[in-house]
Amino acid sequence: MATVTEMSRQPRVVIVGGGFGGLRAARALGKAPVRVTLIDRRNHHVFQPLLYQVATAALSPADISAPIRHVVRKQRNTEVLLAEVTSVDVERREVHIHDLAGGLDRSVPYEYLVLATGADQSYFGHEEWEQFAPGLKSLEDATALRRHILLAFEAAENLMTTDPEAARTLLTFVVVGAGPTGVEMAGEIAEVARKALIADFRHINPASARIVLVEAMPHILAAYPEALAAQATAKLKRLGVEVRTDTRVEEVDADGVTINGERLTAKTVIWAAGVTASPAGRWLGAETDRAGRVMVRDDLTVPGHPEIFVIGDTAHTIWRGKQLPGFAPVALQQGAYVAKVIRERVAGKEEHAPFSYFDKGTLSTVGRLYAIADIRGLKLAGFVAWVLWVVVHIFFLIGFRNRFVVMFQWAWAFVTYQRGARLITNVGEAQTEIARRESVGSGWRR
Amino acid sequence: MATVTEMSRQPRVVIVGGGFGGLRAARALGKAPVRVTLIDRRNHHVFQPLLYQVATAALSPADISAPIRHVVRKQRNTEVLLAEVTSVDVERREVHIHDLAGGLDRSVPYEYLVLATGADQSYFGHEEWEQFAPGLKSLEDATALRRHILLAFEAAENLMTTDPEAARTLLTFVVVGAGPTGVEMAGEIAEVARKALIADFRHINPASARIVLVEAMPHILAAYPEALAAQATAKLKRLGVEVRTDTRVEEVDADGVTINGERLTAKTVIWAAGVTASPAGRWLGAETDRAGRVMVRDDLTVPGHPEIFVIGDTAHTIWRGKQLPGFAPVALQQGAYVAKVIRERVAGKEEHAPFSYFDKGTLSTVGRLYAIADIRGLKLAGFVAWVLWVVVHIFFLIGFRNRFVVMFQWAWAFVTYQRGARLITNVGEAQTEIARRESVGSGWRR
Numbered sequence: 001m002a003t004v005t006e007m008s009r010q011p012r013v014v015i016v017g018g019g020f021g022g023l024r025a026a027r028a029l030g031k032a033p034v035r036v037t038l039i040d041r042r043n044h045h046v047f048q049p050l051l052y053q054v055a056t057a058a059l060s061p062a063d064i065s066a067p068i069r070h071v072v073r074k075q076r077n078t079e080v081l082l083a084e085v086t087s088v089d090v091e092r093r094e095v096h097i098h099d100l101a102g103g104l105d106r107s108v109p110y111e112y113l114v115l116a117t118g119a120d121q122s123y124f125g126h127e128e129w130e131q132f133a134p135g136l137k138s139l140e141d142a143t144a145l146r147r148h149i150l151l152a153f154e155a156a157e158n159l160m161t162t163d164p165e166a167a168r169t170l171l172t173f174v175v176v177g178a179g180p181t182g183v184e185m186a187g188e189i190a191e192v193a194r195k196a197l198i199a200d201f202r203h204i205n206p207a208s209a210r211i212v213l214v215e216a217m218p219h220i221l222a223a224y225p226e227a228l229a230a231q232a233t234a235k236l237k238r239l240g241v242e243v244r245t246d247t248r249v250e251e252v253d254a255d256g257v258t259i260n261g262e263r264l265t266a267k268t269v270i271w272a273a274g275v276t277a278s279p280a281g282r283w284l285g286a287e288t289d290r291a292g293r294v295m296v297r298d299d300l301t302v303p304g305h306p307e308i309f310v311i312g313d314t315a316h317t318i319w320r321g322k323q324l325p326g327f328a329p330v331a332l333q334q335g336a337y338v339a340k341v342i343r344e345r346v347a348g349k350e351e352h353a354p355f356s357y358f359d360k361g362t363l364s365t366v367g368r369l370y371a372i373a374d375i376r377g378l379k380l381a382g383f384v385a386w387v388l389w390v391v392v393h394i395f396f397l398i399g400f401r402n403r404f405v406v407m408f409q410w411a412w413a414f415v416t417y418q419r420g421a422r423l424i425t426n427v428g429e430a431q432t433e434i435a436r437r438e439s440v441g442s443g444w445r446r
Numbered sequence: 447m448a449t450v451t452e453m454s455r456q457p458r459v460v461i462v463g464g465g466f467g468g469l470r471a472a473r474a475l476g477k478a479p480v481r482v483t484l485i486d487r488r489n490h491h492v493f494q495p496l497l498y499q500v501a502t503a504a505l506s507p508a509d510i511s512a513p514i515r516h517v518v519r520k521q522r523n524t525e526v527l528l529a530e531v532t533s534v535d536v537e538r539r540e541v542h543i544h545d546l547a548g549g550l551d552r553s554v555p556y557e558y559l560v561l562a563t564g565a566d567q568s569y570f571g572h573e574e575w576e577q578f579a580p581g582l583k584s585l586e587d588a589t590a591l592r593r594h595i596l597l598a599f600e601a602a603e604n605l606m607t608t609d610p611e612a613a614r615t616l617l618t619f620v621v622v623g624a625g626p627t628g629v630e631m632a633g634e635i636a637e638v639a640r641k642a643l644i645a646d647f648r649h650i651n652p653a654s655a656r657i658v659l660v661e662a663m664p665h666i667l668a669a670y671p672e673a674l675a676a677q678a679t680a681k682l683k684r685l686g687v688e689v690r691t692d693t694r695v696e697e698v699d700a701d702g703v704t705i706n707g708e709r710l711t712a713k714t715v716i717w718a719a720g721v722t723a724s725p726a727g728r729w730l731g732a733e734t735d736r737a738g739r740v741m742v743r744d745d746l747t748v749p750g751h752p753e754i755f756v757i758g759d760t761a762h763t764i765w766r767g768k769q770l771p772g773f774a775p776v777a778l779q780q781g782a783y784v785a786k787v788i789r790e791r792v793a794g795k796e797e798h799a800p801f802s803y804f805d806k807g808t809l810s811t812v813g814r815l816y817a818i819a820d821i822r823g824l825k826l827a828g829f830v831a832w833v834l835w836v837v838v839h840i841f842f843l844i845g846f847r848n849r850f851v852v853m854f855q856w857a858w859a860f861v862t863y864q865r866g867a868r869l870i871t872n873v874g875e876a877q878t879e880i881a882r883r884e885s886v887g888s889g890w891r892r
Contacts, residue, residue: 043600043870060506062867070868073645080646082600082870101600104608140871154489154528154547162550199519200526405851421508422516424489424528425586 010035010077011111011346014095016085016280018045018068020328021312022116024335030075032343037108039081039097043067046139047397049328050406052181054142056188057150057196057419061139063406064397081108088113088283090305112307112342115280115294116335119313119326122276122291129252133269136181143425145270149173149189150424152268153197153206160203171209172266174257176249177273178213178220180364183232185270186213187367190239195368196419212242212266214259216273219245221372223325223362228372231381235366249273275326280314289316298354300338309338319357328396329360363389456481456523457557457792460541462531462726464491464514466774467758468562470781476521478789483554485527485543489513492585493843495774496852498627500588502634503596503642503865507585509852510843527554534559534729536751558753558788561740562781563724565759565772567717568737575698579715582627589871591716595619595635596870598714599643599652606649617655618712620703622695623719624659624666626810629678631716632659633813636685641814642865658688658712660705662719665691667818669771669808674818677827681812695719721772726760735762744800746784755784765803774842775806809835 011034015022018040026038044065053059069080083097086105094107121135134148135141156170171193175186193209200206213220213236220236220243221229233243244259251258256265277292286302287295293316294302300315302308312331317324324330337355344352361375363385371385380388390410397403412418457480461468464486472484490511499505515526529543532551540553567581580594581587602616617639621632639655646652659666659682666682666689667675679689690705697704702711723738732748733741739762740748746761748754758777763770770776783801790798807821809831817831826834836856843849858864 043596043868060508060867061869061871062506065869067646067868069646070864079648081604083604099601099604101597102604102612103601104604139869143871150489151547155545155549158527158529158545158548158550166548200513200515202525405854408851408854418516421506422489422513423508423511423585425507425589 012037012109013112013114013342014039014108014110015114015116016040016095017116017118017278017312017314018042018080019048019116019118019312019331021331021335022114023068023071024332025114025116025311025339026072026078027075028336028339029342030072030078032077032339032346034077034112034342034346036075036078037081037110038068038072038078039083039085039095039108040068041082041084041100042138043069043082044139045071047393048137049180050393050397051136051139051142052184052188054139054421055136055145055149055185056192057146057421057423058188059406059409060421061143063409065139085117085283090284090308093307110307112309112345114309114311114335114338114342115283115314116310116312116331117278117280117314119275119277119291121271122274123271124274126252129271132252132254133176133257133271135271136185146421147424147426148268149192150422153193153201153204153209154424155267156204157201158203167204168210169255169265170267171204171206172256172264172268173209173211174264174266174269175211175213176252176257176269176271178215178217178243178245179223179272180221180362182213182215182270182272183220183236184365185272186211186241187236187239187365190236190241191368192419194240196422207240210242210266211240212244212264214247214249214257215243215245216248217245221364224364224372224374225379228374228379228381232364232366232372235370235381239367275313277314280310284308284310286310291316299341299352300334300355309341311335311338317355317357324357327362330357333357363392365389458483458555459558459560459788460485460554460556461560461562462486462541463562463564463724463758463760464488464526465494465562465564465758465777467777467781468560469514469517470778471560471562471757471785472518472524473521474782474785475788476518476524478523478785478792480523480558480788480792482521482524483527483556484514484518484524485529485531485541485554486514487528487530487546488584489515489528490585491517493839494583495626495839496843497582497585497588498630498634500585500867501582501591501595501631502638503592503867503869504634505852505855506867507589509855511585531563531729536730536754539753556753558755558791560755560757560781560784560788561726561729561760562756562758562777563726563760565721565723565737568720568722569717570720572698575717578698578700579622579703579717581717582631592867593870593872594714595638596868599639599647599650599655600870601713602650603647604649613650614656615701615711616713617650617652618702618710618714619655619657620710620712620715621657621659622698622703622715622717624661624663624689624691625669625718626667626808628659628661628716628718629666629682630811631718632657632687633682633685633811636682636687637814638865640686642868653686656688657686658690658710660693660695660703661689661691662694663691667810670810670818670820671825674820674825674827678810678812678818681816681827685813721759723760726756730754730756732756737762745787745798746780746801755787757781757784763801763803770803773808776803779803809838811835 013034015038047064050064072078082101083099087096123129152170156167160167193206197206219229281288281294294310311334313326363373365371371389373380373385459480461484493510496510518524528547529545533542569575598616602613606613639652643652665675727734727740740756757780759772809819811817817835819826819831
């Protein structure tokens with residue numbers, strides 16, 4: 001055990017972001033002779049690959065998250081701050097923060113800085129589309145989407161007898177972007193409409209819902225081999241999802257989208273098309289790629305600043321000639337690597353092996369009981385891949401409790417097709433939201 | 447099976463409110479030759495006796511609720527509307543509603559009307575206190591309280607080193623009203639502070655939190671025999687809750703409360719002191735008691751309107767010379783009774799036995815593993831009463847799934863003292879809220 005005096009001489013490591021990369025780095029430094037400060041805007045770590053299950057009412061927010069300070073509670077060298085970073089002074093080696101609970105602004109000095117701040121939705125220069133086509137990056141996004149989707153069915157039920165045209169628009173769901181999130185969302189909305197809600201309405205048939213998945217590239221799931229993507233496309237079609245590849249979104253407003261010159265009226269448009277890195281690059285004044293990711297060296301440090309590491313979705317990392325995708329395993333491995341480098345540096349070692357990525361493969365679900373997998377050359381599509389997906393995802397969920405609850409809820413949903421979290425909360429708030437969207441929408445067309 | 451023509455001649459029963467009373471009435475009419483319309487402002491039924499567990503992060507909102515239309519999905523004679531009642535035209539026998547999903551206003555005609563609209567918090571003429579002392583009546587209230595309580599610990603952690611006085615104010619929790627909800631809230635906050643959060647902070651000791659339970663009457667839990675209430679008081683004191691009986695709240699503002707002339711600075715004040723009935727009495731122009739409850743006849747109809755029933759917290763019902771309390775069993779039994787009367791009337795029977803209440807007893811928890819019970823003369827306090835409480839509450843939770851998840855989460859919490867739903871969402875919103883409270887608060891003192 002280090003004494004208090006020894007501890008106060010230990011180097012300070014500031015980690016910004018409690019996602020996969022940042023939290024892994026913090027945990028890997030739990031026994032190192034450093035003082036760790038982990039800063040996040042939220043009090044919880046989110047298991048992002050399952051956000052779509054919250055958005056489609058299969059899981060509750062608490063099932064896929066864990067309080068950050070609870071995860072690191074046993075690391076006496078680690079403190080957690082609920083705060084927002086406003087800037088970084090690279091010369092004075094200080095992070096400026098706005099404390100989100102107490103409201104104070106202050107500076108946190110560092111000897112080592114790890115930026116793991118993730119990514120936001122990108123609307124490719126059309127930021128005005130965001131209000132009409134929300135994305136899925138946080139629990140707040142997920143519960144807002146859940147409310148929106150469930151309210152669309154309620155509104156259609158109420159309007160069906162008087163205005164069937166409006167009801168059809170309400171029952172049209174457009175998902176923009178056919179990466180893993182877009183494919184999962186489209187598949188799950190189809191399951192909700194065709195199975196979970198099927199007996200619950202009197203005036204509409206939820207199964208008549210139209211679900212359109214729009215992708216600008218020639219095939220969906222660009223990270224997968226074409227043959228697997230073709231199988232996923234076929235599965236989506238069997239679920240009743242219209243898959244539109246080679247299709248560009250030209251306009252998004254309160255009443256729908258324009259794609260390849262065609263007008264699609266829809267009250268629900270979900271954006272899963274692109275990401276832009278968080279402002280870490282701007283804080284540092286560092287070189288970034290077009291998506292705002294910081295160009296890092298092969299040890300994940302920023303050129304000219306060997307004390308600053310950038311990892312996960314915030315970093316532009318080249319591995320074997322290709323850019324690494326924004327997947328959880330990349331962030332996890334980078335978090336572990338950076339912790340190792342810091343431990344070595346503190347121990348006086350100057351030379352470090354460069355970061356090397358171990359690709360365990362990729363997995364995505366497509367609706368119920370179906371997934372595709374590409375694991376080191378092994379290609380799978382169907383039920384076996386889905387079982388693998390379940391095992392992997394439950395294994396990585398933090399904490400035994402969540403694992404158990406999620407497993408049970410999935411088993412239950414498997415048998416009954418039902419969903420445990422079909423709550424519409426803050427209906428009034430949504431009303432205002434919808435009213436605002438309506439008025440902005442008509443304002444545009446006038 | 448009734449044909450469509452037969453069905454369209456069947457009497458229409460409109461039930462307003464999907465709480466215990468309204469939902470029970472709707473279910474009991476599932477096979478009756480009537481058309482049922484169930485109207486609620488929310489899409490879900492809430493198991494209100496467990497709301498305090500959501501407010502203290504032990505359960506997720508979805509664990510204690512069920513979508514109303516899913517509960518009655520198999521009743522082909524029943525439709526569910528997500529709508530708000532704006533008024534009742536008792537002459538034309540129409541309910542005027544504002545549809546909360548589609549946005550339309552319309553009228554719903556009825557032959558029988560059941561008003562089961564529940565109750566709101568009452569601030570006894572000090573409605574301006576509501577912003578400083580929120581109550582616990584809905585899932586939105588519960589998640590807002592959860593955010594507030596968890597943020598108080600976060601803010602105290604951030605301010606402890608610079609402003610220990612502010613931190614102490616943040617760690618003071620005042621619960622006003624020592625009925626079952628107030629006692630449960632105070633006990634649970636004590637458990638959260640002394641057990642669940644104990645290892646998670648670096649600058650504050652969560653166990654140093656001060657929890658004050660304020661009650662105007664000479665003893666807590668007025669519905670219980672005095673000896674049991676004394677045992678509950680002793681248990682609360684062992685949990686570290688200060689119990690202040692014979693104490694009146696004279697002022698509530700952004701910085702605390704004034705009780706019996708004494709100033710208590712606190713950033714969290716929770717109101718569990720009184721209820722006022724929903725506006726059903728005003729809709730009807732009927733006679734009400736001081737709390738706004740409609741004075742009903744012994745068959746729960748409104749005098750002069752044998753086709754209008756009022757039940758649950760909205761009704762003032764006298765049973766054996768005493769007014770029935772606003773407990774779930776009363777509402778459940780009244781809902782079943784009203785459905786029986788309607789079935790009899792539709793079958794041509796004019797005389798009905800008056801409503802009679804079967805008192806199964808009362809049960810309340812006081813912290814972990816401790817409850818008090820008063821069951822038909824049998825008085826219990828301690829662990830056995832708590833086991834009984836768990837069994838009863840899980841049994842009444844709607845749906846097998848919720849029962850199982852809740853049971854598991856309780857078992858887990860029992861072993862670990864932990865809480866599964868420690869999420870702070872919409873931190874920004876809370877900031878605005880707190881900022882607003884601050885400014886209003888200072889505005890007052892100026």
